[in-house]
Amino acid sequence: MLSFIAQRVLKGVIVLLAIVVLNFFLIRLAPGDPAVVMAGEAGASDQIFVNQLREKFGLDKPLPEQLFIYVKGVVTLDLGFSFRQQAPVAKLIGERLPATLLLTLTAFAISLALGILFGTFAARFAGTFLDTAITVFALIFYAMPIFWVALMGILLFSVTMDWLPSFGYETVGANLTGFSHAVDVAKHLIMPAMTLGLFFMATYTRMTRASMLEVKRLDFVKTARAKGLSDAVIQRRHVLRNALLPVVTLAGVHSGTLIGGAVITETVFAWPGIGRLMYDALLQRDYNLLLGVFVICSAMVLIFNLITDLVYRLVDPRIEFAS
Amino acid sequence: MKQFWKSMLRSPSGVIGLIILVLAISVALFGPMLFPNSPWRMVQRPFLPPFTLSAVPLGTDALGRDVFAGMIFGARVSLLVGLVSTLVALIVGVPIGAMAGYFGGRVDDALMRFTEFFQTIPSFALAIVLVAILQPSIYSIVTSIALVSWPPVARLVRGEVLSLRTREYVQAAVVTGQSNTWIIMREILPNALSPVIVLASLMVATAILLESSLSFLGLGDPNLISWGYMVGAGRTVIRQAWWITVFPGVAILISVLGLNLIGEGLNDALNPRLSREGR
């Protein structure tokens, strides 16, 4: 078990390093650099200014040396310094990570919970009108661009009904603490998490449905019926448990898509997460920050994957850990 | 083949999906011939509501451009992006998956690490960066979408090939002296294709959405009108001119829905086991 984790972590680190190197070069292919951006924003750009900035950002060094410096930093868990924001990248990401984790985990939970629920129903009533209705319902959210759903949500729930706040992470200046703060954050969280979660719900609904139908055909379900077990028990204990395994693993693999989807959600809802940070960093060519976000996002995906894998392995006795 | 169409036509979702797709494609193909108005031309006063003038049935946008013309030309770009990027993703993913599954061992290991690598980077984020770097254009958009969407194909194909490789008819081909290429092309891939086709139909849908999301972030091709562009452009004025976003939004919704329904139908048609046996 431990060695399994160690092995995965090691592999993960290698993947991360590869990502660092690839992205390092990728990002630098883009026209423009942070000095150009900042000079532009300052409304002044003489050569001294731009050169000053370049030197400050370490961009005057040859590319391989920059890469070496960066990778050396990453290996020692130092993600570098964002010169634009005048702060260490790790700190900037650290400030935003909780918000993103909250958003993505909630969305992940919503999409899985609803997806499994709907998928189970659809499978139970496969071929009936209910099945079609559920599938279409789930698909509608899937078929609408996330930003569009978000926009509609804001119009409906913030503007028209005034139930939910339309932006941010908490009520600014309210200085709430304890429970009322949690409620406040939850209110801000509902719409972004729903928007993101409902989009992914369709995938899980479909997967759960297919998986349930697949498992239902298996012999051991017949055995369970031959025992005289009630339908509910069969569904829950024999069908659902077996059907969920592939769904959960796939969900882990999909986490990358989920985290990517957060970029848009965070933009529309002004959610102070790292998706936004990434997009801003990209536009501003804040190389270190952008790379840092990529590393962290990828690490998050790897961790999601590892967790779902661990769950899978804990639940499925067929896969054994070496001791 | 006949049987395939039969079962496809038996599933209601498949039929609805097919109708939608055929409609969308014919709009994309023939629409611009019937309505040769450039969607960029400012033809009327801005923010003209729909259904008021028959010349611009769906109203005009913020610059007084014909929303209807935009819808028709947009179909072309949206579908093209969806289809082409899926095609490219298949061209990349299928061979990688097939080789990994067929040759196994080190080849498999190397190719799968490579695939994993692409799956680990959050896909939309990668797409954004790629488009930004290559500078937005229809080519860079298609490339980026394809680049982030091939890994699932490779994985799926690999899985299928892995199981097909041990099939007796494949071994029969080996012992009758067929070459590896021949075996992959003739014996394995045709039998691995049904789930790939299902996946591909969904990928087209996802690609259309991805393109619209990129457009939303201002990373669309500025020389081509697409539904995603229209929604993105209209969203800032949604409060005063709902029609600019709603019509193309509905178009995306319906096409994506249609493609998903086709996927569903294909699934039923290509996996007769599931549909016929009941419980």
Add this chain to the structure above:
Amino acid sequence: QEPKTGGVINAVIQPEPPGLMLAMVQNGPVQMVSGNIFEGLLRYSPKLEPQPELAESWSVSEDAKTYTFKLRKGVTWHDGKPFTAADVLFSVEMLKQTHARARNNLAQVDKVEAPDDYTVVFTLKQPFGPFLGIFEVGSMPMVPKHLYEGTDWKTNPYNNAPVGTGPFMFREWQKGSFIRLVKNPNYHEKGKPYLDEIYWQIIPDAAARSVAYETGKVDVLPGGSVENFDVPRLSKLKDTCVTGAGWEFFSPLAWLWLNNRQGPLADKRVRQAIMYAIDRDFAKDVIWNGLGKVATGPSASTIKYYTDDVKKYPYDPAKAKALLKEAGYKGEKIRLLPLAYGETWQRWGEAVKQNLQDVGMNIETIATDVAGGNQKIGDWDYDIAFTYLYQYGDPALGVGRNYISSAIAKGQMFNNVEGYSNPEIDKLFADGAVATPDSKRKEIYEKAQKILVEDVPVAWMLELQFPTIMRCKVKNLITTGIGVNDGFKDAWLDK
């Protein structure tokens, strides 16, 4: 009406500033927030007349080469240390190294001296007409010497918690969410500021910003924070006041860079054709919702020595076509680079493209983000490119830099990137900056405007106006020609 004290204002800031140390970073949002924390020696009325801020009074010598400022007494930094002439000297030295615009503005300064703690004397190499126009907070913010002297400015911890003399003090910055400023109780103007706190809310999406205003979450939308298409709707909301004031000092002027160096655009007739081909009234009425003004030439009408007695370019596609034909334009591809500042600019890019296509030009839009666009412009890798620039009140500060041939320098983007070179213009601007008296300057600059408009080195589009939208209960928000960037020290809430 008597100002009332107390209250909190929520304003929108977009995009999130990269820092708040005005001496180190100067982009729009930084100025907007830091204008409350830092102060300059002067501020400027809507008519751009200098007004006291940290300097109580000032005088100019006979030969127009010596400027003496008397500083206000009893001013303290937020940490309690007194503000003195030493701080001014230090600021000048620091800004020369960190603030590109200040460096240019101070180029004419021979020396700066402080005869006593409350007097500063600037001696110029030669007379410089616009000299009194460079002391606003964004152009020359005062920096606390005691916190910066002898430190590494780049990594000084006070960059993240700036200390100024302004009416508000920095309190808190939740990255991605908000910046919080609180009242400076020891502010040197007694009774001010009136507000207790200011929250600058960071909301990245324009649509979300207007929703935030509508739902009452923010009270002030500074110019440019919502898309223009939304302005009329928001203006009609209950208790909403709109003002276009506060941009006089900057006078943003939008134009198209035309690459004079190569291809069809090297021909003056083609450039003139472009002026005729573009429907600028349409752009003003439809894209900018009637805000702003069609530009007549290189100077905005709010700038000194402006004249409209120049060649006029009304919308005239037929004439444009004729000129193109005359110039022998044969459909060569022309690349158009729009500005990646949001929907308004994108729409404008599309409209211009359409206008130019209508007269037979073969236009291809090049998509790129801000960074890519700046790089392309700086590298002269474009044919037509959108831009808008501030003019800073005087043609010597904000106008000449775009047309004189000595300002042609590859890799930079706010100088003469179009590559226009005309010795006559060079001379006129050189003379104009140092000429005295005013009437002489006026004559020189009017002449320059005439020549430029005839030559069309760039295609001037609109004098922009970015309306500030706020609740009517917010009073006295904009009192100077620097607008919101000048801080909220006069603002109060009518509860």
Add this chain to the structure above:
Amino acid sequence: MTAPPAVSIKNLRIALPKGAERPFAVDGVSLDLRPGRIVCVVGESGSGKSMCAHALMGLLPDTVSVASGEIQFEGRDLLKLDDDGWRDLRGRRLAMIFQEPMTALNPLMRIGDQMAEMFEAHGLLTPKERRAKALSLAREVGLPDPERIVRAYPHQLSGGQRQRAMIAMALALEPAVLVADEPTTALDVTTQAQILKLIRNLQRNRNMAVMFITHDFGVVADIADQVVVLRHGKVVEEGPAATVFNAPQHDYTKALLAAVPSMDPPAREPLDDQARAVEVIGLDKTYVTSGGWFREDRRVDAARAVNFNILRGETLGLVGESGSGKSSVARLVMRLIEADRGTVRIGETDLTQLSGKALRAERHRIQMIFQDPFASLNPRRKISHIIADGPIAAGLDPKAAFDRARDLLKMVGLDAGALERYPHEFSGGQRQRIGIARALALEPEIIVADEAVSALDVSVQAQVLRLLEDLKTRLGLSMLFITHDLRVAAQICDRIAVMQRGAIVELKPTAQLFAAPEHAYTRELLAAVPGRKERAPAA
């Protein structure tokens, strides 16, 4: 008769959905199950055996429905029961064992828990008592180390152990009726013999009525009190076992019995003077399943110093239990997998030394017939291609190849129309003939047949065996014939090699092996062949 029937099926008709091969899966079947007696239902694949069993348990698939008839049990007609009624009876009064021990258990639940579910389903006992009961049941069905096994997961058990666990479950609530649908088909002969004995004993002890479904007449002979023969959903013969075996009335029964291969090997000409077609020297093969970086590798010795040769025109049988390495040897000989050590020589060519193109060029000399007639033909290729692909790849002109395909089809007893059809349009037996035609298309010297008839019904099996025998003599082929069925081996092989755990433990001419087995393992195998005690009907 003796006791009154526990279950009485009367005139049962089960309708198949539209488009099925026949309208009724079961068409007017009547039969009685009596306490303490075993009724064997026999018949070929698709004859409706499973349908009867499932109808009795109320477990028919959704797509089929009972058209008419009744099933009387304890004074009730089961077909009129509602869901709750069924649930109450299932497990408690009626129990069932399924064919596939590998898949009939939930892979995520411990064996003991799955047993305990039996009580839980009917609200009996406390959880603690249930566990205790599960343990004693495990002991009763002879599971080794029951304490450990009740805590194990299905994948940790062998097939026989799983089937025992299934039986324990079925017996938990002492049902009146036990339905066993081919419970031993997936097991080795030796394991099968044990399970049959177990069922027989338990049934005697508890006086259960048993419906035992099988297609294997050997098993019937071992276990049945009463026999029911089904064909196309109809009962064609019914009676006490002895009567049916010794004096079958219906032609179909007679044919079925006749098709059962005898255990007496026919006399065969010695072939000593022939040249060697295949020579296998010292083959070793160990499968190493990589355990990843930190896990130990799993190693299985599938072939250990395997030596044998096959003379021209000879058939060498390779027999042994599941997992003994038979298929591995076949694949090694075919060069489908690489040997760790050893040589395979075909004539004078050393196959193990070749690779790539050279190997491909030699492949035509040794061809293979596969076990599964459904999996061995590419569903997406026409028969003409399936047969002609090999010759075309070997360089034959396509037209000639197709002509040869036509001839071959004729040779294996199919008409030329088959060429243009797809595999799914053929029955299992026909497909196996196509597979044979494919193997012959390359005019090989040697044929390797890995369980080539195991998946076929007895009657079809007999036909295919005859065909192979016939082709072999006509074309002068050598054959490596792999089977787990000693009866089949007896009929077709000149010599037989017995494999156990990767090694050949005994290799002798067939008659000798059957008459005087030397190795203990061989003797065990021979003893376990079902139906040995009964006099095999005359062939």
